[in-house]
Amino acid sequence: MTGSSYTHSPQNKVRRCCLPSKNGAPVCEKYSGDFMTAQIPETLLYNGERLAMCDQPLSVYFELIGQSPPFRAMSSANWRGYFGTWEIKEDRLYLVDLEGTLKTGEEVNLQFFFKDFPERVFAHWFSGQIRVTKGKLLKYVHAGYASKYEQDLFIDVYRGLIKNIEVKINGTAEDSSAQEGYRIAALTVFGNKRASEEQQK
Amino acid sequence: VIYAYWYLALGIATLLFILRDKVLYPSKMRSFFRDQLTKAKKNFSKQDFVDDVLIPLLTGTFVLVFWPIAVIMCVYWLITGQITLSSQINADEEKPFSVSKQHLIRKLSLEEIEGSEIINDPLGGVPNVPFGHLNKQWSQFKENNSADTELWSFNQKWKPRWGAEDIRSGYAALKNGQVLGFFVKAIEPLAGDEIAD
Numbered sequence: 057m058t059g060s061s062y063t064h065s066p067q068n069k070v071r072r073c074c075l076p077s078k079n080g081a082p083v084c085e086k087y088s089g090d091f092m093t094a095q096i097p098e099t100l101l102y103n104g105e106r107l108a109m110c111d112q113p114l115s116v117y118f119e120l121i122g123q124s125p126p127f128r129a130m131s132s133a134n135w136r137g138y139f140g141t142w143e144i145k146e147d148r149l150y151l152v153d154l155e156g157t158l159k160t161g162e163e164v165n166l167q168f169f170f171k172d173f174p175e176r177v178f179a180h181w182f183s184g185q186i187r188v189t190k191g192k193l194l195k196y197v198h199a200g201y202a203s204k205y206e207q208d209l210f211i212d213v214y215r216g217l218i219k220n221i222e223v224k225i226n227g228t229a230e231d232s233s234a235q236e237g238y239r240i241a242a243l244t245v246f247g248n249k250r251a252s253e254e255q256q257k
Numbered sequence: 258v259i260y261a262y263w264y265l266a267l268g269i270a271t272l273l274f275i276l277r278d279k280v281l282y283p284s285k286m287r288s289f290f291r292d293q294l295t296k297a298k299k300n301f302s303k304q305d306f307v308d309d310v311l312i313p314l315l316t317g318t319f320v321l322v323f324w325p326i327a328v329i330m331c332v333y334w335l336i337t338g339q340i341t342l343s344s345q346i347n348a349d350e351e352k353p354f355s356v357s358k359q360h361l362i363r364k365l366s367l368e369e370i371e372g373s374e375i376i377n378d379p380l381g382g383v384p385n386v387p388f389g390h391l392n393k394q395w396s397q398f399k400e401n402n403s404a405d406t407e408l409w410s411f412n413q414k415w416k417p418r419w420g421a422e423d424i425r426s427g428y429a430a431l432k433n434g435q436v437l438g439f440f441v442k443a444i445e446p447l448a449g450d451e452i453a454d
Contacts, residue, residue, distance in 0.1 A: 120391055145380065150380070150382055172384065173383075178389070178390075180378075180389050181443070183446065215443065
């Protein structure tokens with residue numbers, strides 16, 4: 057971010073919102089109503105697993121380069137307008153895949169934003185705590201990333217480097233046959249191809 | 258008939274309250290219409306029509322006809338703090354991030370800064386230049402500075418309109434005692450003991 061002044065983009069607002077903290081209370085409760093639909097999370101590849109990542113490190117990148125995220129919302133369950141896949145490797149956070157639709161309707165990938173880095177981008181711009189969910193659903197909340205799962209992983213990141221990972225056990229699902237993984241109960245599709253595909257999945 | 262006129266007049270008043278930013282700031286309204294016209298000339302998709310024409314039109318009609326419901330919703334939003342009586346545009350424009358002199362830390366040379374800000378990655382996920390993926394913004398910042406501009410590091414708390422308070426750090430350009438510009442290299446959350454409440 058450069059300039060003599062800078063204002064925030066509302067599209068960035070979910071970055072640290074609706075996240076239960078380690079003690080269970082929402083980190084910034086006053087925003088929890090802003091997204092009245094549960095949001096589809098980012099994906100984190102960690103220790104051979106594909107996990108649901110309830111944070112958006114890419115929004116910090118757009119803040120730092122002084123740009124509003126140029127994406128078009130795909131559905132009410134994906135206001136950010138893209139799906140990012142992240143990976144923790146050698147104690148570092150990387151962005152390894154990106155699928156998004158620009159406001160112009162053009163579909164873009166990682167190479168569109170990081171021309172010389174089509175396979176792996178070191179997220180050195182990000183510092184903060186990432187929440188990752190694991191296990192079966194305990195309590196569904198149809199807003200932001202507020203649903204509760206059997207485990208939360210709180211990952212502390214400093215300038216792209218993993219500093220600490222803490223596992224919090226939230227409980228055990230009563231229905232042992234329940235399906236594992238992140239769930240969205242309902243969403244409204246805004247009429248682009250990728251969102252329709254996501255809904256079908 | 259007179260009651261119908263009164264009903265409609267109150268509906269118009271409600272609509273004007275909801276659209277107060279557009280009414281109070283006609284330049285914003287003009288730029289909105291200019292954007293729409295430019296878009297229309299280029300490629301006005303079906304989705305754009307729904308987003309920019311159909312939904313505003315239906316919402317406006319709804320407010321005019323069913324304004325008592327809109328009033329109840331506005332009162333609820335006011336009570337819950339989701340909207341304020343003051344203009345939203347003003348609220349947005351009053352809070353731009355800027356670097357003030359009291360947050361400057363240390364004067365540094367360009368060489369010192371660029372030497373200490375190279376980001377390395379063993380898996381090759383970052384360019385080997387100062388500030389890595391933010392190098393383009395750094396270059397733009399440098400281009401705007403003249404030879405006699407001083408470069409200072411800064412570290413400043415900031416409460417954005419959306420989200421939690423954070424700490425922003427980077428470098429500021431100082432000339433004749435005035436901060437002329439800045440480059441933010443990092444946005445970091447406050448540590449637990451730094452959070453006021």
